[in-house]
Amino acid sequence: MLIAERLSATAGRFPAREAVVHGDQRLSWSALDGLASRIAGGLSDIGVQPRDFVAIQLPNSPAYLAALYGILRLGATAVPLNPRYQPDEFAHILADCGAVATIAYAPLAPALTALQTKLPQLRHILLADLSPLTDGGASATGAAPAGGTVPFESWLRGLTPRARDADTPPPVGDDAPATCLYTAGTTGRPKGALLTHRGLLWNIDHLLQVFSADERDRFLCVLPMFHSYAQMACVISTLTLGATLVSQAQFRPATVLETIVRERITIFPGVPAYYGAMLAAARPDEPADLGVLRLAVTGGAAMPPAVVEALQRRYGVTVLEGNGPTEAGPVAYCNPEHGVRKPGSVGQPIPGVAVRVVDDQDGDVPMGAVGEVLVRGPNVMAGYLGQPEATAQALRGGWLHTGDLGRLDADGYLFLVDRKTDLIIVGGLNVYPREVEETLLGHPSVAEAAVVGVPDPLRGEQVVAFVVLVPGQAASPHDLIRYCREHLATYKCPRHLLLRDALEKNAAGKVGKLELRVLAQQDLAMLGGPAEPGGE
Numbered sequence: 345m346l347i348a349e350r351l352s353a354t355a356g357r358f359p360a361r362e363a364v365v366h367g368d369q370r371l372s373w374s375a376l377d378g379l380a381s382r383i384a385g386g387l388s389d390i391g392v393q394p395r396d397f398v399a400i401q402l403p404n405s406p407a408y409l410a411a412l413y414g415i416l417r418l419g420a421t422a423v424p425l426n427p428r429y430q431p432d433e434f435a436h437i438l439a440d441c442g443a444v445a446t447i448a449y450a451p452l453a454p455a456l457t458a459l460q461t462k463l464p465q466l467r468h469i470l471l472a473d474l475s476p477l478t479d480g481g482a483s484a485t486g487a488a489p490a491g492g493t494v495p496f497e498s499w500l501r502g503l504t505p506r507a508r509d510a511d512t513p514p515p516v517g518d519d520a521p522a523t524c525l526y527t528a529g530t531t532g533r534p535k536g537a538l539l540t541h542r543g544l545l546w547n548i549d550h551l552l553q554v555f556s557a558d559e560r561d562r563f564l565c566v567l568p569m570f571h572s573y574a575q576m577a578c579v580i581s582t583l584t585l586g587a588t589l590v591s592q593a594q595f596r597p598a599t600v601l602e603t604i605v606r607e608r609i610t611i612f613p614g615v616p617a618y619y620g621a622m623l624a625a626a627r628p629d630e631p632a633d634l635g636v637l638r639l640a641v642t643g644g645a646a647m648p649p650a651v652v653e654a655l656q657r658r659y660g661v662t663v664l665e666g667n668g669p670t671e672a673g674p675v676a677y678c679n680p681e682h683g684v685r686k687p688g689s690v691g692q693p694i695p696g697v698a699v700r701v702v703d704d705q706d707g708d709v710p711m712g713a714v715g716e717v718l719v720r721g722p723n724v725m726a727g728y729l730g731q732p733e734a735t736a737q738a739l740r741g742g743w744l745h746t747g748d749l750g751r752l753d754a755d756g757y758l759f760l761v762d763r764k765t766d767l768i769i770v771g772g773l774n775v776y777p778r779e780v781e782e783t784l785l786g787h788p789s790v791a792e793a794a795v796v797g798v799p800d801p802l803r804g805e806q807v808v809a810f811v812v813l814v815p816g817q818a819a820s821p822h823d824l825i826r827y828c829r830e831h832l833a834t835y836k837c838p839r840h841l842l843l844r845d846a847l848e849k850n851a852a853g854k855v856g857k858l859e860l861r862v863l864a865q866q867d868l869a870m871l872g873g874p875a876e877p878g879g880e
Contacts, residue, residue: 346514346541347522348384348417350583351377358559358586364406365590365607369476371406373586376413378479382503383414389503390468392445394419394515397524399438399446401427403593404569407472407496409579411447412569416522416541419515423524423536424570426851431455437526438463441536441729447472447496457493472496479505518542524729525572525670536729537671539572547673547723548580550695555639555664555681557611559586564609566595566618568851572674573644577613597625605635613641615853616651617792623654624791624814632658639681643667645854646760646778648785649687665690667760669746671738672697673723676746677758689757697721701752706741714761714774717750718743749776766857768797768805770835775807777857780838783831784809787824789817792847794855795838798864808864809838812847842867 355377363373371379392398398415400422402408415422423441425434427449438446438459445468448456456469475497518541526534563582567574569591582589590607592599595618604612619642626632640661652663666678667690677699679691693699701715702708709715724744727735738745749761761776768775777795784793792812800806813819821841828837842864847855 345545346416346419346516346518347545347580347583348380348413349514350545351380351413351417354583354586361559361586362588363582364409365588366404366406366592369406371477371479375479376406376410378505379410379477379500380413380417382479382500382505383410384417385506386499386503387414387418387420387445390445392418392420392468395520396420396445397423397441397443399423399425399434399441399443399448400570401425401429401434401446401448401452402472402569403427403449403474404565404591405472405474405593406477406591407447407474408569409589410477410500411472411496412579415447419520421521421524421538423526424575425526426568426570427452428851431459435459435462436533437536438466440533441524444468445470449474450495453493469493470496470499516541518545519726521726523575525575527670535731535734538726538729539673540726543673543723543725544576544580545584546696546721547675547694548576548584550697550723551576551666551675551678552581552584553695554666554678554691555641557581557585557587557639561585561587561610562608563587563589564600564604564607564612565589565591566600567613567615567644567853571644571852572670573613573615573852576673576675577641577643595621597621601626601634604637605633608636609634610636611639611641612637613643615644616642616647617645617849617853619647619651619655620791623651623658626658632660634659634661637661639664641666643675643690644852646781647688648782650785652687666694668719669744669748671725671744672719672721672746673725676719676721676723679757684755684757686753686755686757689753689759691758692756693719693721693758697723699752699758700743701750701758706743711754712751714749714751714776716764717746717748717758717760719746720744763857766796768795768807770797770800770805770807771803773835775805775836777807780807780809780828780832780836783828784811784824786831787819787827789813789819790824791815794847794857794860796857796861796864798861798868800839806839807837808868809841810844810847810860810864811841812844840864840868 355373359374363376364371398420447470450471450473521538522541524536565578640663643666647665668674668676677690679685698720700718720743747764762778780795781793791814794810797805
């Protein structure tokens with residue numbers, strides 16, 4: 345089955361049920377299905393072919409969903425991009441995938457128009473102002489010209505609704521790439537992971553065996569829809585269930601708390617940073633009420649056990665921690681809703697997925713030992729676009745090499761330790777930043793912590809911590825390093841600790857470790873180099 349076929353099936357089962365709510369906009373599954381058909385036909389009319397690449401550069405909105413499903417209905421490949429990327433960032437991706445069109449946020453018009461001279465294959469730029477969408481049929485505005493830049497909403501209003509003949513074969517097979525998701529590129533330029541229709545639908549069908557949900561559920565999507573986590577946990581999940589997706593373009597803790605109650609949200613997929621901010625924003629004197637919310641799903645980054653306990657204690661919700669790389673669809677492991685949930689663990693492999701933990705020679709390590717996490721299953725990507733060598737390296741031996749370090753316990757639960765690239769080696773000994781971060785978060789004055797390694801002429805690397813304090817709390821770097829020494833071996837403790845007002849995060853809620861390494865080296869250079877043993 346193709347993703348667009350599942351959209352038609354859901355619209356047939358629940359035509360009048362709300363599919364998406366965004367502010368004052370409310371679209372039914374029937375309306376969303378109709379919009380997708382019109383967009384697919386309109387893209388075909390302007391020359392977009394099945395298997396062409398079409399970018400989406402939009403914030404969370406009904407327009408994003410309509411664009412995604414329309415591209416997929418045509419049989420083209422959607423390339424979701426962060427609309428906040430700078431021109432150099434999205435220029436590389438548009439060139440790399442050879443996008444023939446983009447449906448983009450209107451403020452990006454100057455940058456995209458300027459790029460067209462460098463990207464001759466980018467023939468069509470459809471600019472969305474995010475005004476309300478309707479599926480009310482064609483108007484007199486007319487369709488888009490053969491090329492150039494046009495307003496998306498007026499172009500959409502000018503398209504005639506059309507239905508695909510049931511006897512017409514689908515435009516592509518389910519092994520065709522549905523989306524091309526560009527990875528963060530921490531070790532170089534981002535690579536486009538090709539995720540197929542079959543793999544994405546398989547991933548959600550097997551994930552839904554881990555927790556209970558149906559068409560009556562209401563999901564809140566504050567995660568950016570262009571990210572793999574939101575694509576699976578919010579977009580494809582609600583499509584499969586016929587549930588309602590309530591979306592917001594930005595994360596604001598107070599607004600999220602209000603929306604959960606007002607819109608009767610039952611499932612909230614988020615990242616640890618969201619939950620920490622929500623707990624901080626909740627006033628102690630207010631009732632601990634989140635309406636009918638029953639599942640707080642978390643992924644994308646390590647969830648401190650203390651935050652899990654605080655959520656469960658304050659709101660009585662079930663916290664499900666899961667994870668997986670973009671290249672795995674992205675959900676490879678998850679704690680069960682009904683069964684044993686282990687704080688600090690990302691759970692067991694979802695049904696149908698196999699996991700190994702290996703050494704540098706891809707040999708299995710003993711149970712409980714730390715090694716690289718490998719994943720195998722139908723959810724794994726087809727490969728990296730145009731990069732056969734990188735694909736062969738990532739999928740060598742038939743297993744996806746995730747780059748994550750973790751350990752398996754006797755029950756098959758996976759505990760992620762860190763990214764392989766984030767591992768710090770001090771005097772030949774391994775230091776896992778997550779362990780140091782969780783230790784710092786145990787201090788009552790610490791709200792956020794991020795730990796990186798920087799070069800050290802004596803020890804190879806030294807540990808540097810960035811810390812954000814709880815508002816109104818005071819703690820010196822010396823106090824916090826001493827606290828670490830009370831709980832960790834000396835070689836794991838920060839040699840420098842830098843206080844910050846905030847830690848900048850990417851759209852997925854992750855702290856940018858690469859940027860922090862650069863800042864740490866700059867700060868240490870200003871301080872005169874490495875700290876002496878026992879110093880701050």
